[in-house]
Amino acid sequence: MKRRSFLLGALGVGGALIVGWSFLPPRSRIGTRDTLPPDADAVTLNGWVRIGRDGTVSVAVPRSEMGQGVHTALPMLVAEELDVPLALVRVEQAPFDAIFGNVAMLVTGLPFHPDARQSALVRTSEWIVAKLGRELGLQVTGGSTSVRDAWWPMREAGAAARAMVLEAAARHWDVPLGDCSILDGVVRNIDGRQVSLGTLVGALREVPIPTNAPLKDPRRFRLIGQSAPRLDLAEKVTGRARFGIDVRLPGMLYATVRTCPIIGGGLGRVGSEAALGMPGVVRVSTLPGMAGSAPGVAVVANSYWAAKQAIERLEIEWHPGPNAKLSSAQLMLELRHALATQTGIAFHRRGEGAAALARAARIIDAEYDVPYLAHATLEPMNCTAQFVDGRLRIWAPTQLPSVLRHVAARSAGIDSELVDVTVTLLGGGFGRRLEVDFVPQAVSIARDVAPAPVQLIWSREEDMTHDFYRPAAVARLTAGFDLNNRPLVWITRSASDAIVPQYLRRAYPDFAVDYPDKTTAQGLFDQTYEFPHRDCAHVAHESPVPVGFWRSVGHSHNAFFVESFIDELAYAAGRDPFAYRRELLAKHPHYRTVLELAALKALWGRVRPGRAQGIALHESFGSIVAQVAEVSLANGGIRVHRVVCAIDCGTVVNPDIVAQQMEGGVIFGLTAALHGRITIRDGRVEQSNFPDYEMLRLAQAPVVETHILPSSAPPGGVGEPGVPPIAPAVANAVFRLTGKRLRSLPLRPQS
Amino acid sequence: MEIKVNGKTTEIEVDPAMPLLWVLRDVLNLTGTKFGCGIAACGACTALVDGLAVRTCVTPVGSVAGKAVRTIEDLGGIGLHALQQAWIDKQVPQCGYCQSGMLMAAAALLSANPRPSDAQIDAAISNICRCGTYQRVRAAIRSLARVVREGM
DSSP: OOHHHHHHHHTOTTHHHHHHHTTSOOOOOSOOTTSSOOOTTEEEOSSSEEEETTSOEEEEEOSOOSSSOHHHHHHHHHHHHHTOOGGGEEEEEOOSOGGGSOHHHHHTTSOOOGGGTTSHHHHHHHHHHHHHHHHHOOOOOOTTOHHHHHTTHHHHHHHHHHHHHHHHHHHHHTOOGGGEEEETTEEEETTSOEEOTGGGHHHHTTSOOOSOOOOOOGGGOSSTTSOOOOTTHHHHTTTOOOBGGGOOOTTOEEEEEEEOSBTTOEEEEEEOHHHHTSTTEEEEEEEOOOTTOOOEEEEEESSHHHHHHHHTTOEEEEEOGGGTTOOHHHHHHHHHHHHHHOOOEEEEEETTGGGGGGGOSEEEEEEEEEOBBOOOOSSOOEEEEEEETTEEEEEEOOSOHHHHHHHHHHHHTSOGGGEEEEEOBOSOOTTGGGOOTHHHHHHHHHHHHTTSOEEEEOOHHHHHHTOOBBOOEEEEEEEEEOTTOOEEEEEEEEEEOOHHHHHHHHHOGGGOOOOOOSTTTTTTSSOOOOOSEEEEEEEEOOOSSOBOOOTTTTHHHHHHHHHHHHHHHHHHTTOOHHHHHHHHTTTOHHHHHHHHHHHHHTTTTOOOTTEEEEEEEEEETTEEEEEEEEEEEETTEEEEEEEEEEEEOSSOSOHHHHHHHHHHHHHHHHHHHHTOOBOEETTEESOOSTTTSOOOOGGGOOEEEEEEOOOOSOOOOOSSTTSTTHHHHHHHHHHHHHSOOOOBSSOOTTO | OEEEETTEEEEOOOOTTSBHHHIIIIISOOTTSOOSOSSSSSOTTEEEETTEEEEGGGSBGGGGTTSEEEOGGGTTTTSOOHHHHHHHHTTOOSSOTTHHHHHHHHHHHHHHOSSOOHHHHHHHOOOOOTTOOHHHHHHHHHHHHHHHHHHO
């Protein structure tokens, strides 16, 4: 497919609609007094803010808290503009309304190279997709977009609320508006009188929503930029925090499932007599498989334990289906073959592209590969459902309540309006909870036991063997240099399964347009090292393996490819890897500054004997991250002692949350770099629990130091950008220690 | 059988083979103790039995008869335990799912050894945290070890 038609394809989600409304003014996202459900003890000021008689400020948060701190960072945006202390703020789940849709996620999903950011094509495309996003109203937490998306609407909602509070105060005292002010939640009259927010609730009911309340000058920020303590920790250290698995309802039953262990296989005969005779067992149900879930069997009982005991006693025959011989080793060969024989989709081309290779005096190339990976959220998949009073109620730890509701309604055969969704805290998300495969299962089981509520809990084994895996990938990188050894041409060819088309088919078939998938090529086609001629293409190779979005998605492996290869080029040129990168970034000072900060803080080049440093730089999700890893080898294993991390993520809302995300990103990426590998044999995933899919633990955890570049640009993402650079930083350090280039993950220095 | 949890004795009718985890969660509705792996590999289900850290997902409830079980809900009694305060001071949790188990493992460690070395912390805290809060867990435990030292 040509680049032009693929761009049109990427925009083609509702492309015909675009023509009709692209000239309408942007839809306001501030909402109305009716956006939120009524609350007799509070006054609703707009779609995001209400003030209670007790003086608390309730903020509607449409994003899921999965550890990344959005239930603190997003309320901070409102609290800043409203000028109330964070201690007064309560988080409330946002209802379904278009104002809460994640527009930034769609806009940032466009496949453009960073060098093209100011072009008319890019700006027009972004403008159109933003409009589409406002219409679609998709409530989704992902793509490190929560703060980026909320940056304008939630500050505007806070500013509008502030203007209303001042207006209400002026009416309360019958004084000019200019006599009233608010600071730290206290409303003051110029004559010294004060009034609490709660007292103004009555007056606030009469004040209209302003249309143009001014936003604060960033120089006057008091909260944004501060490491405010997280709002969710008191409940998380006392066991009071409620995750999906902690939902407790009167008369609730528990269920667990066993689904076909062979990818694409089916359910045959089920012998359930022994299981039904077990104590506490209520029923055995079969599940057809839907929204990405495999066909299988559920057992309902009065505790998870009883259900789990009984499911072990089921006699199940599985139909092996078409993939009974599927193996990941064979799939890797297929990927290599696809890479060698297909041209793929061109994501980026500059100058003469690959043709410039003919003029190169010196050519260096290398091939890399990475395996499938599981998400392994610590809270296993679960979902609670109940059919009662003609409605379907769902409680779920989900990143995507909009699609969850749609899929629940579809599987129940009812209208979406009849489905209530409560989003609980998430015991980890990492992209796994963008999937809704467990929803039709819970709905089906709940219908069988209606009106009793039922909590479906997967075993760890079910969770690990029925994930939507980070795709395996192979890549060949080629660089050509001229007679003076100057960079001439940069070519990347990669092959992996494509996530988005597969995802849409299973979760959102109404939108299943088969357009090129940027997600698996991102971070490979859009790097900024200066080569005059560039050519980057990706082969989407379809396999039966379920693949999905894994924290940082394509960047998770593409940074390994690019940053390892750049390191190879540096050593081939006899140059220091830091100095070499610096030079290739001469026209991109923004990236160079981040690289330099990491090198400076890590004391690049000064390391104690027996250790070595490795450096890597990668941009993803609107932020640039550089990491320097300090590594040694002991008993053949890799030990990472310290990671210095520099990030430019634009305006920082909460520096300590950024640091948390860098620390977490490094551990997540390092777990994959040192241990992560999902393999498939005879159509089955071979790993089933933590001993065979090992996690980094405290004893192996490095100290991560985070340094944030000051910036006044709009915020970038932070949930994912800490992940991509760590694997190449460590691999590059290992090369310095051993002289051996490791081109596969996980890193095995002895193999 | 009778079970003593958080200082309170309760009569329960369950199979003695039922793991303590599911008795806590599904019978007593004490949901602070979490399910992660079911095979004692991750530590999310850690609680104290007679002051020792145990992985409740593989501990038959019959084996804790007559012993004192303590869960995260009672770690601080009516207020916060010093460890819980340290966890907040160091802003340890992210998603928080593993943190009950982390805290109980740390509580068992500090009650047996108020001044653990880093190697002793490594050995005692083998819990999985998928969010990667390890360095803050270590810092929180260390900060408390220092408080203990200063108080002596």
